[in-house]
Amino acid sequence: xxxxxxxxxxxxxxxxxxxxxxxxxxxxxxxxxxxxxxSPEMDQQQIAETARALGLDRPIWEQFxxxxxxxxxxxxxxxxxxxxxxxxxxxxxxxxTLELAFVALVLAVVIGLPLGLYAGxxxxxxxxxxxxxxxxxxxxxxxxxxxxxLILTFAVSLGWLxxxxxGPTVSIFGLDTSLLSLKGWQHVALPxxxxxxxxxxxxxxxxxxxxxxxxxxxxxxxxxxxxxxQSRIIGVHILKNIMIPIxxxxxxxFGSLVAFSVVTETIFAWPxxxxxxxxxxxxxxxxxxxxxxxxxxxxxxxxxxxxxLIYSALDPRVRLTEATS
Amino acid sequence: MAxxxxxxxxxxxxxxxxxxxxxxxxxxxxVDRGEVLGLVGESGSGKSVTGFSVMGLxxxxxxxxxxxxKLNGKELVGLDEEGFRKVRGREVAMxxxxxxxxxxxxxxxxxxxxxxVTAHDKVSHKAARERARDALAKVGIPSxxxxxxxxxxxxxxGMRQRVAIAIAxxxxxxxxxxxxxxxxxxxxxxxxxxxxMQSLCADTGTALVWIxxxxxxxxxxxxxxxxxxxxxxxETGAVDPVLDSPLHPYTNGLLGSLPAEGEPGAPLRQIxxxxxxxxxxxxxxxxxxxxxxxxxDCLASAPDVTPxxxxxxxxxxxxxxxxxxxx
Amino acid sequence: MSDAALPSxxxxxxxxxxxxxxxxxxxxRSFVEDRLALFGLALFILIVLLAIAAPLIAPQNPxxxxxxxxxxxxxxxxxxxGEGFTMWLGSxxxxxxxxxxxLYGLRISLMVGAFSGILAASIGAAIGLIAAYAGGRTxxxxxxxxxxxxxxxxxxxxxxxVAGLGKGVDKIIIALVMVQWAYYARTVxxxxxxxxxxxxxxxxxxxxxxxxxxxxxxxxxxxxAPVIVIVTVxxxxxxxxxxxxxxxxxxxxxxxxxxxxxxxxxxxYMLSGSYWISVFPGFALLMTIVSINLVGDRLxxxxxxxxxx
Numbered sequence: 001x002x003x004x005x006x007x008x009x010x011x012x013x014x015x016x017x018x019x020x021x022x023x024x025x026x027x028x029x030x031x032x033x034x035x036x037x038x039s040p041e042m043d044q045q046q047i048a049e050t051a052r053a054l055g056l057d058r059p060i061w062e063q064f065x066x067x068x069x070x071x072x073x074x075x076x077x078x079x080x081x082x083x084x085x086x087x088x089x090x091x092x093x094x095x096x097t098l099e100l101a102f103v104a105l106v107l108a109v110v111i112g113l114p115l116g117l118y119a120g121x122x123x124x125x126x127x128x129x130x131x132x133x134x135x136x137x138x139x140x141x142x143x144x145x146x147x148x149x150l151i152l153t154f155a156v157s158l159g160w161l162x163x164x165x166x167g168p169t170v171s172i173f174g175l176d177t178s179l180l181s182l183k184g185w186q187h188v189a190l191p192x193x194x195x196x197x198x199x200x201x202x203x204x205x206x207x208x209x210x211x212x213x214x215x216x217x218x219x220x221x222x223x224x225x226x227x228x229x230q231s232r233i234i235g236v237h238i239l240k241n242i243m244i245p246i247x248x249x250x251x252x253x254f255g256s257l258v259a260f261s262v263v264t265e266t267i268f269a270w271p272x273x274x275x276x277x278x279x280x281x282x283x284x285x286x287x288x289x290x291x292x293x294x295x296x297x298x299x300x301x302x303x304x305x306x307x308x309l310i311y312s313a314l315d316p317r318v319r320l321t322e323a324t325s
Numbered sequence: 326m327a328x329x330x331x332x333x334x335x336x337x338x339x340x341x342x343x344x345x346x347x348x349x350x351x352x353x354x355x356v357d358r359g360e361v362l363g364l365v366g367e368s369g370s371g372k373s374v375t376g377f378s379v380m381g382l383x384x385x386x387x388x389x390x391x392x393x394x395k396l397n398g399k400e401l402v403g404l405d406e407e408g409f410r411k412v413r414g415r416e417v418a419m420x421x422x423x424x425x426x427x428x429x430x431x432x433x434x435x436x437x438x439x440x441x442v443t444a445h446d447k448v449s450h451k452a453a454r455e456r457a458r459d460a461l462a463k464v465g466i467p468s469x470x471x472x473x474x475x476x477x478x479x480x481x482x483g484m485r486q487r488v489a490i491a492i493a494x495x496x497x498x499x500x501x502x503x504x505x506x507x508x509x510x511x512x513x514x515x516x517x518x519x520x521x522m523q524s525l526c527a528d529t530g531t532a533l534v535w536i537x538x539x540x541x542x543x544x545x546x547x548x549x550x551x552x553x554x555x556x557x558x559x560e561t562g563a564v565d566p567v568l569d570s571p572l573h574p575y576t577n578g579l580l581g582s583l584p585a586e587g588e589p590g591a592p593l594r595q596i597x598x599x600x601x602x603x604x605x606x607x608x609x610x611x612x613x614x615x616x617x618x619x620x621x622d623c624l625a626s627a628p629d630v631t632p633x634x635x636x637x638x639x640x641x642x643x644x645x646x647x648x649x650x651x652x
Numbered sequence: 653m654s655d656a657a658l659p660s661x662x663x664x665x666x667x668x669x670x671x672x673x674x675x676x677x678x679x680x681r682s683f684v685e686d687r688l689a690l691f692g693l694a695l696f697i698l699i700v701l702l703a704i705a706a707p708l709i710a711p712q713n714p715x716x717x718x719x720x721x722x723x724x725x726x727x728x729x730x731x732x733x734g735e736g737f738t739m740w741l742g743s744x745x746x747x748x749x750x751x752x753x754x755l756y757g758l759r760i761s762l763m764v765g766a767f768s769g770i771l772a773a774s775i776g777a778a779i780g781l782i783a784a785y786a787g788g789r790t791x792x793x794x795x796x797x798x799x800x801x802x803x804x805x806x807x808x809x810x811x812x813x814v815a816g817l818g819k820g821v822d823k824i825i826i827a828l829v830m831v832q833w834a835y836y837a838r839t840v841x842x843x844x845x846x847x848x849x850x851x852x853x854x855x856x857x858x859x860x861x862x863x864x865x866x867x868x869x870x871x872x873x874x875x876x877a878p879v880i881v882i883v884t885v886x887x888x889x890x891x892x893x894x895x896x897x898x899x900x901x902x903x904x905x906x907x908x909x910x911x912x913x914x915x916x917x918x919x920x921y922m923l924s925g926s927y928w929i930s931v932f933p934g935f936a937l938l939m940t941i942v943s944i945n946l947v948g949d950r951l952x953x954x955x956x957x958x959x960x961x
Binding site: 228237241 | 382421423437441444
Binding site: 015018023026027136137139140141142143144145148149151152155156163255256259260262263266267277278280281282284289293296300 | 800803804805807808811812813814815816888892895896899900901902915919922923925927930931934937938941942945949
């Protein structure tokens with residue numbers, strides 16, 4: 001088990017290092033941010049001074065070495081635009097994004113799992129066919145367009161929910177959350193559903209496939225032969241088996257939820273780090289871009305690691321193979 | 326004494342796109358208290374479907390279309406799902422063929438046993454667990470208390486089948502249907518399990534329907550035997566007379582394909598051809614095409630059951646060994 | 653003699669690709685069996701024709717500033733423009749006819765999708781073939797890169813790329829190609845590895861055919877089916893991704909108004925009730941993507957039943 005964790009940590013370190021190099025050079029290849037930062041009335045000397053102050057006058061490999069040295073100390077540079085530490089800036093926006101992604105993940109399971117189970121257990125029924133048709137459509141629809149339609153329907157036409165922004169936040173255990181008030185939930189509902197849409201389709205497909213497979217297994221028939229109720233068989237015997245792939249996939253998809261939140265946050269003006277990234281891209285705020293990517297990559301790697309551990313906790317057979325190997 | 330199980334005129338059909346498959350097509354038999362009935366046939370003969378029909382485990386596109394199944398005098402055909410649920414596990418239990426597949430791989434053994442107890446008896450978790458532990462001990466699983474906490478994959482195939490047997494015995498049902506429970510096991514473990522089942526059932530007075538394709542297993546275990554072919558019982562009777570002097574050519578053929586104990590080196594005989602499609606059965610006797618003794622009337626009409634003394638019966642126009650029965 | 657066995661064994665492998673009567677016709681027949689896919693194909697062809705014919709059928713040339721009147725801005729669907737034609741889908745924020753804008757926008761969206769699809773397919777397939785054929789370290793390095801890329805969400809990769817590359821049609825196409833090549837590389841490598849082990853390739857090599865000839869005449873044609881399927885799905889994805897990036901303001905510039913740009917322009921008016929400026933281009937985008945996906949789904953079923961996801 002320890003060897004397994006160590007091996008995974010080494011892999012994770014390799015991935016993070018590789019991304020550090022790729023992103024730093026990738027972002028620095030094109031475009032000179034200095035022209036975004038200076039005002040038109042600055043003369044040549046002032047420009048050169050600004051560049052020197054930001055370290056932009058040095059050759060790129062030297063910039064990289066400085067960057068590496070600072071990165072090792074947890075400093076990914078200062079935002080050109082905000083003048084703050086880029087990593088602090090990102091981290092200050094992270095709770096909002098994680099909150100959004102978390103609610104979306106919960107929505108995906110709460111909505112997708114029952115629908116998928118139903119479609120899997122009654123594959124011939126009309127409702128099942130309808131569910132599957134909608135889930136295929138869910139894969140085709142561009143997220144941002146669905147977001148617009150949600151705003152148009154629920155905010156503009158019906159006026160039920162606010163279109164933009166985040167509700168009032170409360171700080172508990174150092175984490176800001178807007179989920180403790182009704183207003184907070186009203187604000188999070190549309191963006192979270194928008195973000196969840198693709199994942200709902202995914203969960204429906206996974207749950208349906210899993211339920212169809214499990215329903216044919218002997219252990220389900222044996223459970224029925226024991227005289228168990230239908231709800232116990234579906235709720236325990238089938239559900240526990242299909243939760244394994246679903247938890248695994250959803251865990252891995254959490255990273256993609258964070259990435260896709262760039263789109264959703266922009267549409268719904270959600271003050272998360274995705275919107276920060278978009279601002280940074282349009283204003284060539286390199287340190288923020290690099291810091292964002294690094295934070296997301298670390299998040300990805302951590303999640304992958306966690307998913308592996310949860311997976312082995314859910315499926316007793318995996319534990320055995322780890323123990324014997 | 327009333328029989329534990331009385332099946333009469335049972336027809337279970339599967340309505341598939343390719344046509345109606347008459348898996349069970351008019352089967353009648355009975356099982357007395359404490360009796361072991363061997364239900365013998367090739368795969369596809371309908372023996373397992375018969376077992377599942379009794380359990381109420383026929384799923385669409387399958388359906389019991391006709392007949393009656395009386396368990397302890399109570400009619401099962403037509404019961405709703407909840408009615409069947411109350412019967413399953415308490416009045417009739419079932420053991421499946423492949424022990425590697427019958428236990429849920431992601432649930433611990435205690436979970437799977439305790440839920441079986443509490444499905445019928447409202448007892449405390451602790452009491453249910455004790456019953457589960459005692460049942461494991463009874464089927465010969467060492468240190469049952471610890472084994473309760475294990476997952477199925479931590480058991481060998483034979484041990485898993487013992488767990489399944491323990492689960493079947495939890496409510497001491499008067500009848501257990503065993504669907505080839507030893508086929509998937511090693512030969513040595515097979516005989517252990519067989520012996521154990523026999524003594525457990527003798528202790529508790531449990532009747533068994535033992536479904537198998539192996540006449541050798543039935544010979545040592547069953548009191549009576551019913552041979553199935555193409556959805557029907559073609560021969561029935563007490564085990565010794567049937568095996569000593571089979572009336573039906575099919576039974577005779579099955580016996581002939583067993584390695585004979587007395588004659589080493591004698592060639593095994595096969596039944597030529599294969600089982601007919603249950604969706605398109607011939608007009609006459611279903612076995613006629615493969616039968617060495619078939620005559621013109623066999624192709625023209627399907628034979629009815631001809632009764633013989635000693636509760637024997639055969640579905641054949643031209644039974645064999647008639648001298649043996651008369652004697 | 654044992655010699656006699658050899659020629660017959662060698663003669664067998666070339667017989668492997670048995671010629672069917674008309675594989676293409678069989679393919680067409682089984683494709684046509686699915687009504688929904690046929691509908692998708694018809695819709696897609698219609699959309700392509702509309703895009704090609706845009707300059708002929710559009711009531712207005714949205715690029716021609718002289719024909720645009722600010723007085724016409726934000727007119728609801730069905731209004732009559734200052735020039736006298738009916739704006740069936742209304743007008744946008746600067747007074748352009750929306751129907752014309754959509755027709756021209758389709759041209760750009762489809763072009764970006766098609767170009768990036770073809771380029772990504774060619775480049776990705778080439779890299780996949782190289783990986784499969786070279787083996788060893790080259791293959792390992794390529795596949796590691798592919799895995800790394802595929803583990804990251806495409807939106808994120810594209811965003812980072814456009815952050816470096818900047819705006820413009822050429823840059824968006826480059827970004828989309830870089831997002832998508834890995835899918836092709838992985839698939840082609842997989843198929844190529846399978847094909848490579850087959851007897852006819854060994855036979856071709858033992859006949860002394862050059863490597864290039866073996867790859868292009870023998871391996872590549874057999875990898876084509878999965879590539880065609882991925883081309884359709886990925887083209888739809890590329891169109892969607894371009895629209896997303898343009899909507900976010902980091903894709904195409906205002907001078908290249910694709911559907912995504914049109915939707916983005918309409919977004920600011922949506923909250924004040926001028927819904928049509930965003931909704932109709934969005935609907936056009938949706939039709940395009942769904943029609944391609946319907947075709948792609950059927951192609952997957954017909955061409956390769958084993959291909960999952």
